Amino acid sequence: MIASIPRPPVDWLAISPWLALLAAAGVCLLVAVLVPERTRKAVAASVTAGGFVAAFVFAALLYDRSGTGQGVVADAVRRDRLAALAAIIIAGAGLVAVTVSWSERHRGHVAEYYVLLCTAGGGMIFLASANNLMTMFLGLEWFSISLYILCAIDAEKERSLEAGLKYLIVGGFGSAVLLFGSALVYGATKELSFDGIAASISSNDLVHDSLLVTGLAMILVGLGFKVSAAPFHMWTPDVYEGAPTSVTAFMSAATKVAALVLMLRILNTAFAAEAHLWTVAVAVIAVASLAVGNLAALVQKNLKRLLAYSSISHAGFMLIAIAANNALGGRALLYYLMVYAAMSIGAFAVVAARERELGQDVTLDNLAGMGWERPLLGAAMWTFMLGFAGLPPTGGFLGKFYVFSAAYETGWLWLVLVGIAATAVSLYYYLAVIRALYMRPTAELQFAAGGQPPRDLLLQIGVVACVAVTIGSFFGVQPLVDLAQKAVASLPL
Amino acid sequence: MNAHGWITTTLILVPLGGALLIWLIPMPRVWIAPTALLISLFEIAFWIEAVARFDFDKGGLQESSQLTWFTDLGVSYHVGMFEGYTLWLVGLTTVVTAASVAYGVWVGRDRPRAYYGLMLFLTGAIVGVFTAQDLLLFYVFWEAMLIPLYVLIGAWGGPRRLQATITFVVYTMVGSLVMLAAVIVYGLQQGTFSMITGGTSSSDWLFLGFAIAFIVKAPIFPFHGWLPDAYRESPAEVSAVLSGVVSKVAAFGFLRICFSLFPVGVHDFRTPLLVLAAIGLVYGSLLAFRAPDIRGVIAYSSMAQMGLITLGLFATNDLGVDGAVLQMVNHGLISAILFLLAGGIERRAATGQFDRLGGFARGRPALATMLMATGVIALAVPGSTAFAGEFAILAGVFQQGWGYAVVGAIAIVLAAMYVLRMISAVLHEKAGPAVSEAALDLRHAELAIVVPLLALLLFLSAWPAAISDRATSAGAAAGYAQAEEAAK
Numbered sequence: 001m002i003a004s005i006p007r008p009p010v011d012w013l014a015i016s017p018w019l020a021l022l023a024a025a026g027v028c029l030l031v032a033v034l035v036p037e038r039t040r041k042a043v044a045a046s047v048t049a050g051g052f053v054a055a056f057v058f059a060a061l062l063y064d065r066s067g068t069g070q071g072v073v074a075d076a077v078r079r080d081r082l083a084a085l086a087a088i089i090i091a092g093a094g095l096v097a098v099t100v101s102w103s104e105r106h107r108g109h110v111a112e113y114y115v116l117l118c119t120a121g122g123g124m125i126f127l128a129s130a131n132n133l134m135t136m137f138l139g140l141e142w143f144s145i146s147l148y149i150l151c152a153i154d155a156e157k158e159r160s161l162e163a164g165l166k167y168l169i170v171g172g173f174g175s176a177v178l179l180f181g182s183a184l185v186y187g188a189t190k191e192l193s194f195d196g197i198a199a200s201i202s203s204n205d206l207v208h209d210s211l212l213v214t215g216l217a218m219i220l221v222g223l224g225f226k227v228s229a230a231p232f233h234m235w236t237p238d239v240y241e242g243a244p245t246s247v248t249a250f251m252s253a254a255t256k257v258a259a260l261v262l263m264l265r266i267l268n269t270a271f272a273a274e275a276h277l278w279t280v281a282v283a284v285i286a287v288a289s290l291a292v293g294n295l296a297a298l299v300q301k302n303l304k305r306l307l308a309y310s311s312i313s314h315a316g317f318m319l320i321a322i323a324a325n326n327a328l329g330g331r332a333l334l335y336y337l338m339v340y341a342a343m344s345i346g347a348f349a350v351v352a353a354r355e356r357e358l359g360q361d362v363t364l365d366n367l368a369g370m371g372w373e374r375p376l377l378g379a380a381m382w383t384f385m386l387g388f389a390g391l392p393p394t395g396g397f398l399g400k401f402y403v404f405s406a407a408y409e410t411g412w413l414w415l416v417l418v419g420i421a422a423t424a425v426s427l428y429y430y431l432a433v434i435r436a437l438y439m440r441p442t443a444e445l446q447f448a449a450g451g452q453p454p455r456d457l458l459l460q461i462g463v464v465a466c467v468a469v470t471i472g473s474f475f476g477v478q479p480l481v482d483l484a485q486k487a488v489a490s491l492p493l
Numbered sequence: 494m495n496a497h498g499w500i501t502t503t504l505i506l507v508p509l510g511g512a513l514l515i516w517l518i519p520m521p522r523v524w525i526a527p528t529a530l531l532i533s534l535f536e537i538a539f540w541i542e543a544v545a546r547f548d549f550d551k552g553g554l555q556e557s558s559q560l561t562w563f564t565d566l567g568v569s570y571h572v573g574m575f576e577g578y579t580l581w582l583v584g585l586t587t588v589v590t591a592a593s594v595a596y597g598v599w600v601g602r603d604r605p606r607a608y609y610g611l612m613l614f615l616t617g618a619i620v621g622v623f624t625a626q627d628l629l630l631f632y633v634f635w636e637a638m639l640i641p642l643y644v645l646i647g648a649w650g651g652p653r654r655l656q657a658t659i660t661f662v663v664y665t666m667v668g669s670l671v672m673l674a675a676v677i678v679y680g681l682q683q684g685t686f687s688m689i690t691g692g693t694s695s696s697d698w699l700f701l702g703f704a705i706a707f708i709v710k711a712p713i714f715p716f717h718g719w720l721p722d723a724y725r726e727s728p729a730e731v732s733a734v735l736s737g738v739v740s741k742v743a744a745f746g747f748l749r750i751c752f753s754l755f756p757v758g759v760h761d762f763r764t765p766l767l768v769l770a771a772i773g774l775v776y777g778s779l780l781a782f783r784a785p786d787i788r789g790v791i792a793y794s795s796m797a798q799m800g801l802i803t804l805g806l807f808a809t810n811d812l813g814v815d816g817a818v819l820q821m822v823n824h825g826l827i828s829a830i831l832f833l834l835a836g837g838i839e840r841r842a843a844t845g846q847f848d849r850l851g852g853f854a855r856g857r858p859a860l861a862t863m864l865m866a867t868g869v870i871a872l873a874v875p876g877s878t879a880f881a882g883e884f885a886i887l888a889g890v891f892q893q894g895w896g897y898a899v900v901g902a903i904a905i906v907l908a909a910m911y912v913l914r915m916i917s918a919v920l921h922e923k924a925g926p927a928v929s930e931a932a933l934d935l936r937h938a939e940l941a942i943v944v945p946l947l948a949l950l951l952f953l954s955a956w957p958a959a960i961s962d963r964a965t966s967a968g969a970a971a972g973y974a975q976a977e978e979a980a981k
Contacts, residue, residue, distance in 0.1 A: 331565070372604065379516075391640060392633040401629070404677050405566060416677065420670045427666050431643065431659075439647040439655060478563045485565070 011072040013065065014079035014129075016058040017087045021094075021122035024051025025115045032111030044114040045098055051118050052094040055125065059087035063483075069490040075193050076135045078265070080490035083129030085334060085483060086261040090128070090254045093341045094121040097250035099462030100349040103356060104246045113153055117250065120146035124258035128265075132193040133182040136262065140178065140226065143258065144171050147251055151243040163242025170235040171225065178222025184215030185270075194270035201273045216271055220281055226259035228308075229285050229315045230292035237296075240308035245355055248304060249348030252311050253341040260318055264333060267322065268491045275325055283323040283415055289316030290422035297429045303351050303362040306429060307344070310388055313426060314340055317403050320415055324406035330488030332402035335480055339387065339395035339473045346466025347384040350377050353459055364436045371437035378437050380463045387470045389430040390423050395473030395480075402481075498558030500543045501572045501624050504583060507536050508590075509617035512610040522605065526598040529609035533591035536616065540587045549577050552966020554689060557626060567685040571626040575688075575749060577963040578818040582623050582738075582745055585825040588949065589737040590616040593730035595942045596833050600840070602649060602728070611641040615734065622742050628676045628686040631750070635669060635706075638739065642731070650726040657719075657726035664719040668709035675702025679754070693754055693976065700758020703750055704766070711743035711799040713766075714773030724792035729836020732788065736795040737829035741821045744802050748814065752806075756976035759809065767807050767893060771900040774800030778907035782914060786845040787835040790915045791828055794871070797904060798824045804897055805886035809977070811970045813889020818964035819957055820882030823870075823950065827879065830867045830946050834860070837939055838919060841932040847915075852924030857934040861920050863943050870950050872912040873905055878950060881957035 024047050031044045062084040069080030123143025130136040152164020188211040189200035206212050224232040240248045267278050293313030300306035321333035354362045371378030387396030407415040473480055511532035557573025574580050594612050602608045621634030647658040679699050680686040709716045724732050751759055777797030784790045805817030839845045854861035873879040891898040
């Protein structure tokens, strides 16, 4: 009977990155019940790390062997270099997240934590390669549900539960808007696949169709929730603050990669004909994110909230690259994502280390003196802050440079100036972190009790890797931009 | 890479590599400071080698090397010595930073690993700014200067250092971010960021974008708000670098970038800039005369001198430009000596306030001689190198209007007033409450730091043409003037 159902031919390599992660998730589920508690964490963590490494390797292979993009599995997903590059970044972020998670105090559910990390990573990679409205929604929900649970996994902590619930409700709302928008677009075009939508728009002359435009707007809003762009950012500070820090680290870096890459893809394939509308809309969202993120970050004392607002402002910078709507913008986005993922996950990793050391939330006050006390982590945090602020010698500087260049190439000098102004404002709070690390008077220093640094070699390795990417991307910009250029070549930019 | 240009890259990489060495290689604590000092001395040696290689008659870009950085936007690592003035400013940098590192060793700064690493990093960044031949590279080094300065002031500075760093960073970053926008627009319009192959641009906005950054960094009136706090709260040797070298970066920017790339802007904004420079010159001199402490005098006099140098530059003739370059070196050395001496005085009296100082000359001949000699050169006594520089500047700017020359001449009188006031308040009068009998004269180590700088000043006093005749190749300034004429 089964044989009589027509099956599409399956391109196994194209789907291997997330299959690897799903396999790892499955194994971790078994670990949860079969492996004794004593070794459970070690086994689950290694399996997860293995899953991310496998996804990384498969994605690299996929990048190498997908010179020309094509739809696979009945055109539901796209096999191209853009998806592969996104998968590489996400898998790398996941791997670092495993190192950051190692010393997180899990109250039970250790293996389940790693299961969800795998499935979230898999969902994000899937989303980045989605090629029709169904797979887009599927991917979005797939990683979102994993993240909802991850945020709330510290079930004994009220704040963690609150974060999970908040994220669930707001995220669910965002998904519903996205789904509604997809339905409207389908209603207008009778097509699900991105290419089909584009073809239908041009053949049926739907450019000014109100149903289609409304659908596009709603899809943008739904994705806006996921990239935490203003004005859809309300959940971000609370969730970032309440979720376990290792989860925040992964979420802040990888979610942006998946959602922004998908945004770039759907806008430039399905809605290329509507570029006159969405470039303006994305630019407006970008400006709003820059304004909200930077101004709100100025008054934050809690470091996780500060970084949450900073991530909103960085969503703004990356949206500028999408709004530029040119190949330079695509390159700028992907380059920025590589650097941003490293900086973001690294910064949260340092926060996680400090939090575990102090046993309380990290604020600008109890960060005082950390730079002298923990030289490695302090110098790393310094590097990340310089990178966020866009100062050389970090990739953050060149990322901004590329983004601004892309905007200027489109002729949007005003957007460049807004970005410059936002950068100037952001300096204040990024430098406030450095000030806390190094410059407080001795009387205000709050050295951690105990004196001995907690031995957390894995986290330090992860942080050093992030520093290496942050600084290395400045010097080795050419190979990274080449990667990005080939990836963007998959899109009709 | 062009094999002939290794010396420029070496001059950048030696201090940067030294910084990495100190940060990353574990070594006993006592070795750190001597290592840093040794590296700064090596840097001077490499600079002397660069002077030997440089052909002053030829001018133009020499000792250059180029390496592609990223191609799609046409950015490359391109460094070299453009005209003689670059060479002299790099020399000033190596000498002043070496003296500052030596002073840090003498004072025994705590947290040596971070401290000396940052000092060397700063040196490398400044040399990079002077030698960069690509606008983006220039911007990178320009910003890279800010990072070590921020931490050096913020972590080792005086009690009000946090306010000082915030004002300093906000002022300079706003200036430099505007410059970044100008860099991007210029680079994308020209299709390259190279200062050598990129053509001139007639946009006034681009000129202003760069000029703002330079005006703030110099600083030129009315953008000097960051100056008094930053110069007062920094460690003395960091103030020496700030006032001696970092302010020169701004004047260098006018000369290297604005004159070569934006002749129309230079033409359109010459008068406002000359007027601002003249105001800054007089206003800074008056503030220096009113300042209640040593560092205040040096800080505001530094602002006044930057006004004078800007006058010379915007004269846009050989006389003015060469005089300005000579005066940049003079003032760099003078303010470095003065800040280091001020640091020494503050260590002895625990204050720099004039009302608590006085009578330092009695029983302390070395200190008195050093301060007196430097002060006399600073007030441009005839026969000193500062006199030569100021004379050339005034003669040059006279061609733009006699009024500027008159203002400059008045300012020289004011300079005599504030320098003599400082000398008498510190050295003469009766011993102030903060000056104890036990306060020592300059130690041998301090003399070993200050005397070479003073010797350089005396050498230049004997032979100012060593720099002024070798600052620009023949007719370079005339070339700028012609470009302006053509652009009109």
